[in-house]
Amino acid sequence: MLKITDLQAAVDGKEILKGINLEVNPGEVHAIMGPNGSGKSTLASVLAGRDSYEITGGSVTFEGKDLLEFSPEVRAAEGIFLAFQYPVEIPGVTTINFLKTALNEIRKYRGEEPLDAAQFLKRMRERAKFVNIDDALLKRSLNEGFSGGEKKRNEIFQMAMLEPKLAMLDETDSGLDIDALRIVAEGVNKLRSPERAIIVVTHYQRLLDYIVPDFVHVLYKGRIVKSGPKELAFELEEKGYDWIKAEVEAATV
Amino acid sequence: MTNENLKDKLLTAFQANEANLNGVSKTALHQKRREAIQYFEKLGFPTTKHEEWKYSNVSPLTKEGFELNASTDFGYEDVKMLDIPKLKGNILYFVNGIYNAELSVIVSPAEQLTIYNWAEALKNKPELLDTYFAQYANYQNDAFTALNTAFAHDGVVIEVPDNTVVEEPVILRFITDARTANVAAQPRNLIVAGKNTEVKVAESYRTVGENAGFVNTVTEIVLGENANVQHYKIQNDGQKSHHIGTTQVNQADNSHFYSVTVTINGGFVRNNLNIVLNGQHCEAFMYGLYFPNGKQHVDNHTLVDHAKPNSYSNELYKGILKDKSTGVFNGKIFVRPDAQKTNAYQSCRNVVLSDDASMNTKPQLEIYADDVKCSHGTTTGKLNDEAIFYMRSRGIPLAEAQTLLMYAFCEDVISQIKIDPIRAYLEEMIAQKLAE
Numbered sequence: 001m002l003k004i005t006d007l008q009a010a011v012d013g014k015e016i017l018k019g020i021n022l023e024v025n026p027g028e029v030h031a032i033m034g035p036n037g038s039g040k041s042t043l044a045s046v047l048a049g050r051d052s053y054e055i056t057g058g059s060v061t062f063e064g065k066d067l068l069e070f071s072p073e074v075r076a077a078e079g080i081f082l083a084f085q086y087p088v089e090i091p092g093v094t095t096i097n098f099l100k101t102a103l104n105e106i107r108k109y110r111g112e113e114p115l116d117a118a119q120f121l122k123r124m125r126e127r128a129k130f131v132n133i134d135d136a137l138l139k140r141s142l143n144e145g146f147s148g149g150e151k152k153r154n155e156i157f158q159m160a161m162l163e164p165k166l167a168m169l170d171e172t173d174s175g176l177d178i179d180a181l182r183i184v185a186e187g188v189n190k191l192r193s194p195e196r197a198i199i200v201v202t203h204y205q206r207l208l209d210y211i212v213p214d215f216v217h218v219l220y221k222g223r224i225v226k227s228g229p230k231e232l233a234f235e236l237e238e239k240g241y242d243w244i245k246a247e248v249e250a251a252t253v
Numbered sequence: 254m255t256n257e258n259l260k261d262k263l264l265t266a267f268q269a270n271e272a273n274l275n276g277v278s279k280t281a282l283h284q285k286r287r288e289a290i291q292y293f294e295k296l297g298f299p300t301t302k303h304e305e306w307k308y309s310n311v312s313p314l315t316k317e318g319f320e321l322n323a324s325t326d327f328g329y330e331d332v333k334m335l336d337i338p339k340l341k342g343n344i345l346y347f348v349n350g351i352y353n354a355e356l357s358v359i360v361s362p363a364e365q366l367t368i369y370n371w372a373e374a375l376k377n378k379p380e381l382l383d384t385y386f387a388q389y390a391n392y393q394n395d396a397f398t399a400l401n402t403a404f405a406h407d408g409v410v411i412e413v414p415d416n417t418v419v420e421e422p423v424i425l426r427f428i429t430d431a432r433t434a435n436v437a438a439q440p441r442n443l444i445v446a447g448k449n450t451e452v453k454v455a456e457s458y459r460t461v462g463e464n465a466g467f468v469n470t471v472t473e474i475v476l477g478e479n480a481n482v483q484h485y486k487i488q489n490d491g492q493k494s495h496h497i498g499t500t501q502v503n504q505a506d507n508s509h510f511y512s513v514t515v516t517i518n519g520g521f522v523r524n525n526l527n528i529v530l531n532g533q534h535c536e537a538f539m540y541g542l543y544f545p546n547g548k549q550h551v552d553n554h555t556l557v558d559h560a561k562p563n564s565y566s567n568e569l570y571k572g573i574l575k576d577k578s579t580g581v582f583n584g585k586i587f588v589r590p591d592a593q594k595t596n597a598y599q600s601c602r603n604v605v606l607s608d609d610a611s612m613n614t615k616p617q618l619e620i621y622a623d624d625v626k627c628s629h630g631t632t633t634g635k636l637n638d639e640a641i642f643y644m645r646s647r648g649i650p651l652a653e654a655q656t657l658l659m660y661a662f663c664e665d666v667i668s669q670i671k672i673d674p675i676r677a678y679l680e681e682m683i684a685q686k687l688a689e
């Protein structure tokens with residue numbers, strides 16, 4: 001589904017990704033872990049199409065198409081979704097209006113009829129239950145004045161509405177207490193399916209107690225330096241990142 | 254043509270009008286006109302050396318030729334084109350400054366309010382004009398107000414008697430019919446809301462046709478004790494139109510005034526909104542919205558004069574500027590020595606979408622009392638890139654994302670318009686304009 005080959009990216013001339021290789025198939029859940037500043041969030045942003053990064057090398061294909069050629073909106077329409085680490089507050093645009101516009105733009109791209117008001121409301125009520133999100137919240141301006149937990153739940157709710165093929169969750173656990181974390185993780189788990197792939201970007205292992213990954217990758221200094229099964233996450237939790245850093249430094253000397 | 258030509262032409266026209274007055278020239282009202290033309294003659298059109306006109310240059314206006322009494326065949330068919338869906342109420346048409354009775358509809362019962370054009374007011378209620386006309390709008394120092402006062406002979410005169418709630422809104426539609434010639438019009442309006450009254454009045458300015466227009470309008474609004482007046486000014490004029498308008502408001506104790514000014518289009522627009530809080534426990538709210546594009550110029554000058562203690566004023570103006578357009582916001586707040594416990598707030602926020610567009614903002618606070626709360630703030634920036642990326646990442650194309658954000662930016666001003674069909678109509682017009 002997603003094939004990343006030797007991907008390199010820089011911001012303001014500073015190289016952040018230095019050759020990422022990763023393959024993700026439908027139904028798989030991949031966790032990308034790593035210390036702060038290792039490039040985890042950059043990778044998610046680059047895949048979603050944020051233009052503040054310059055792609056300096058490598059390639060990314062999504063279902064055989066060159067993903068890097070697409071604008072962010074086309075990537076979304078092709079089935080890519082990014083749950084933001086810091087969801088943006090947009091005063092004056094309600095969540096409902098925002099999602100209705102987004103959903104119907106995506107449908108338009110795919111040559112499908114727009115959903116009418118009744119169909120949209122039905123889908124909304126149904127999916128809002130996945131993350132316990134209140135109707136009243138959805139009628140308010142997008143993320144404006146939402147608590148940290150509400151913002152993250154709203155991200156997963158948007159994912160439920162847009163039904164992406166590949167969802168990337170960027171530090172979705174940050175700033176959440178344990179109850180909020182559980183609600184968000186349960187929402188994500190309801191969205192797991194054999195057709196859908198998920199990439200979980202996280203610093204800590206605790207989210208992975210709830211969203212159990214198939215693969216764990218460790219990103220350090222812009223490269224994936226270690227990959228393994230879910231047990232690798234426990235090892236990282238126990239020993240921290242220092243041993244990985246030491247391994248890498250030893251290999252490069 | 255030179256700068257003096259329009260001025261000379263107007264002075265000559267004044268004399269010609271006077272010659273046709275036959276005896277009316279001795280009335281007190283006409284004496285005011287005569288006084289006003291003398292002030293206009295002395296003041297002349299302002300140049301950019303004038304502090305209040307530093308960023309708004311009227312010299313192109315003064316070089317243009319206008320017909321002062323242009324004929325028009327604007328009629329029913331044309332009205333259809335300008336229809337505002339579902340709008341009900343008292344709807345009055347003024348074409349090139351002259352009241353058109355055939356097109357107008359008055360629905361409110363006479364005991365709720367009286368609506369006159371000037372001819373009717375002079376016949377039925379001359380004392381109203383004698384008492385209020387030109388008592389508030391300053392023609393001694395403002396050339397355009399002087400000019401309007403000198404030429405005042407039509408417009409609307411509205412009186413809401415004490416203890417009355419006017420249910421239906423009053424919609425004044427000022428049409429500039431520039432289909433065949435350059436036209437000038439100088440409507441003069443007076444709104445007197447008595448004690449314990451409530452009324453909504455909307456002024457809409459609209460140009461049809463491609464020729465130049467010069468509309469110089471003055472509206473005086475007098476609020477009695479505990480009056481509640483909502484006043485909207487909506488402008489959708491042509492690229493070659495020049496609009497100079499003054500809304501002059503005088504508030505008595507416990508009165509509430511709400512103003513919303515929305516400029517959709519207009520080549521050159523200057524709006525003066527002057528409010529005197531001449532009573533205690535008054536509230537004044539001023540909202541504005543403007544979207545100049547191309548080479549349009551929109552200038553909003555507001556003046557809030559806190560003359561008595563314990564009143565509140567709050568102001569929010571917002572603009573989106575594109576292309577080579579220019580905007581001006583000048584907000585003056587006076588707090589006189591007497592006006593303790595004043596609360597006065599002002600904010601002007603702008604989005605400038607092009608390097609060639611510019612916005613000049615100038616807050617001016619003159620505070621002579623010591624126990625007051627006043628604040629002001631202005632911001633000028635671009636659309637939030639992070640918000641645009643967020644929307645695009647959800648599948649919303651760039652242009653749509655920008656339009657949605659711009660629209661959202663306007664929402665808190667648009668929502669202040671409490672006549673639903675007008676708000677709905679404006680929402681549509683604004684969406685169209687933003688998508689341009």
